[in-house]
Amino acid sequence: MKSKYLKNISLLIVLIILLSYSIIPVFASSDYYESTYNGYNYDCRSKLYSNELYGEMNYAGSSKISVEASYHFIDTIYMIPYYDIITSIPQNSYAGVAAQLMDPQLNFIDAYYIYNIGPNAVYTTGLIY
Amino acid sequence: MLKNMYRLIILILIVGCLASCLMLVSCNKKNIQQSAESLNSKPESYYTSYKQGFSAARFLETPYGTYFSSRDGYLYYSENGNAKYIKLCNKPDCNHNSIDCNAYIKWYKIGYYYKKIYYITGNALNCMDMDGSNHRNIKALYEGYDNNFGYFHNGYYYYVITKGGSIGAFGNEDNNLYRVKVDDDSAPEIVLTNDAILRLYMFTIVGEDIYIIEFNADATKVASLYSFSTISKNWTILTDNWVGAGAYYLDDDKGYCYMRNIGFYEYDLTTNEMNLVKPTELDDIGTCSAFYYPDYIYLIHYNSNPPSYQSQILYIYDRDYNLIDSIKFDKVYGKSTTGGFIGDVDKYVIFSSNYNEKPDYYIDKSEIGTGNLMFHKIED
Numbered sequence: 001m002k003s004k005y006l007k008n009i010s011l012l013i014v015l016i017i018l019l020s021y022s023i024i025p026v027f028a029s030s031d032y033y034e035s036t037y038n039g040y041n042y043d044c045r046s047k048l049y050s051n052e053l054y055g056e057m058n059y060a061g062s063s064k065i066s067v068e069a070s071y072h073f074i075d076t077i078y079m080i081p082y083y084d085i086i087t088s089i090p091q092n093s094y095a096g097v098a099a100q101l102m103d104p105q106l107n108f109i110d111a112y113y114i115y116n117i118g119p120n121a122v123y124t125t126g127l128i129y
Numbered sequence: 130m131l132k133n134m135y136r137l138i139i140l141i142l143i144v145g146c147l148a149s150c151l152m153l154v155s156c157n158k159k160n161i162q163q164s165a166e167s168l169n170s171k172p173e174s175y176y177t178s179y180k181q182g183f184s185a186a187r188f189l190e191t192p193y194g195t196y197f198s199s200r201d202g203y204l205y206y207s208e209n210g211n212a213k214y215i216k217l218c219n220k221p222d223c224n225h226n227s228i229d230c231n232a233y234i235k236w237y238k239i240g241y242y243y244k245k246i247y248y249i250t251g252n253a254l255n256c257m258d259m260d261g262s263n264h265r266n267i268k269a270l271y272e273g274y275d276n277n278f279g280y281f282h283n284g285y286y287y288y289v290i291t292k293g294g295s296i297g298a299f300g301n302e303d304n305n306l307y308r309v310k311v312d313d314d315s316a317p318e319i320v321l322t323n324d325a326i327l328r329l330y331m332f333t334i335v336g337e338d339i340y341i342i343e344f345n346a347d348a349t350k351v352a353s354l355y356s357f358s359t360i361s362k363n364w365t366i367l368t369d370n371w372v373g374a375g376a377y378y379l380d381d382d383k384g385y386c387y388m389r390n391i392g393f394y395e396y397d398l399t400t401n402e403m404n405l406v407k408p409t410e411l412d413d414i415g416t417c418s419a420f421y422y423p424d425y426i427y428l429i430h431y432n433s434n435p436p437s438y439q440s441q442i443l444y445i446y447d448r449d450y451n452l453i454d455s456i457k458f459d460k461v462y463g464k465s466t467t468g469g470f471i472g473d474v475d476k477y478v479i480f481s482s483n484y485n486e487k488p489d490y491y492i493d494k495s496e497i498g499t500g501n502l503m504f505h506k507i508e509d
Binding site: 070076079081086087088098099101102106 | 328351
């Protein structure tokens, strides 16, 4: 009986150790939002990793949509900040922006996203890495 | 009779209101003009040439005062850099909190050239008067929605087109450095074409030469330094052991750089020799940036491991590499906040506790080396 408990406890410990490896925190920040505009559904997905960012939007209506991301990254060797804004091409149903930094010394700090349907900003969000 | 009196009083009140509004507008113009008269002791080339700072094309010293392009999309003005930064708008009925405000430019890159502030929004070059009024579009730099990186220098905007979003990003396909004259309707021109532009770290313009700093593919080295003569069109590699933006300076004769945890180097541009001229004795942790100005070299040591903006010490050297003074800057709060050195403006060294916001601290240069060096708060 006692050995059965020991066996179960050992298994549990092994499981906890294995799980601890699988739940290493993912260094990312993300946001998801969905709603309707003029009776049609839209959704906005924002993600910010240390060296990548994404902003994507889908809309079921006929208006053109676009995404803007204003972001801030640093050169960790010289602690110099960089600021930029990227804008997607306005188009129907899907629009997206993405940026991926090529050097490991460059790290994103934060990003602000604006999601537009036609000329109107329908959703804004900010992510901090 | 009484009715006429009322009419007269109302008329006087209306005229009074209009006159006070006009006075407010003209006062703003007058203040900015006065500061030009009091500060304009340097040649225009001093103000129109790109200078080192915390980030390209966001902080401007001009004969009319100091301008700061903030992350919030607004342009701020300070008379000497150490005085309160106010949104650059003189519209009497503006609450300075909407895209209709004269100070709202949305994008960040600003430059000065002969009594005008120039700024980039997307692919467009625009300008405004020094008091923030009279915004107008000048020309498009290129077609489409790609981003660009660059800065204003001596009447031109120099830039690279960054399809990937930024320099240092994957996806950049255009290997040209362009420039466009800011005050006429001429088309942009290609200054140089080279694949090093695709891995551009920074570029520096000195006279007729352009220096390109490229991210080094060798992980043990930081950057490579190239020179390009706009006259002879010669492209030369100077060294593959250079540093990045924030730790070097180039003039007609020499290159200057700081190698972290080693010291100050000088590169002789005529003999191509690079020598360690001043070893430094900082703790062997953290990292440094170095900004070279006519009077001083500002070495900033981020002395924690890993390096952090919360822990930084400013070392001030003269141009012969003698350490004159040092002071801790501990005003940056929050793990995701960046802040610190902004620039050297006339009598002051400007700092910010948060780079996303307007500058809020300064050093009075007359206090350097006196034993009384301190950070002063830029008060409202």
